[in-house]
Amino acid sequence: MADTASAGSHGSAQGTVRQAIEQLKSEGLIVARQGSGTFVRKPRRLRRMGATRHLRSQRPPATAPLEAEATAQNFQRSSELLEVAAVPAPPQVAERLSVPEGASVLRRGYLLSIDGEVAQTARSYFTQELAGGTLLAEHAQPANGTHAYLADDLGVSFDVAVEDLVARMPTPQEVTTLHLVPGTPVVELVRTIYDKQEAPVEVTIFLFAADRHSFTYVVPLD
Secondary structure, eight states, rough: HHHHHHHHHHHHOOOHHHHHHHHHHHSSSEEETTEEEEEEEOOOOEEEEETTTTTGGGGGGTTHHHHHHHTTTTOOEEEEEEEEEEEEEHHHHHHTSSSOOEEEEEEEEEEEEETTTEEEEEEEEEEEHHHHGGGGGSSSSOOTOOOHHHTSOOOEEEEEEEEEEEOOOHHHHHHHHHHHHHOEEEEEEEEEEEEEEEOEEEEEEEEEGGGGGEEEEOOOOO
């Protein structure tokens, strides 16, 4: 829709229309495309089933959680492994992995897309004791996913995952990485996975484009 056409058809001053359009843009409800006009945004949201997504019994064999969720909801999902590196453990990672701050840990970074659009990033951290010298230390993706590799090849017995979520506005770099339109918040999720000995196995920091995801949890009551 053009500003002048909207103003004329609704009997409004162009300044008022422009102000309204800018307000809608800032709220992420419309998007302007150069040379085409301004359009209402209708993004589809991938539903993330936080309470059951890591249960291998609840998804098809040899599929990762995101892959299973995307397929079930008629999304096309793709994942790009961006980096595999030994890095100093950041404070929140060190605390969750029970290692000294700055200790060398293995980081694997991913860029994940839904229907061809970048939707989230993920940075997974492992201790060198667990992952050093394994396939996880190589720039390669385990055939059936990281968790299947940890369980089947490295003998990890998973017990529970703890997730902490924070909704916030993105940094300029995050806006660029996730191709966010103005006004779009992000959800930062930090997940810590423990084994049956209550030892931390993996810490992953996810960053989700909030307009592309919803989060569902089944909470037991008594």
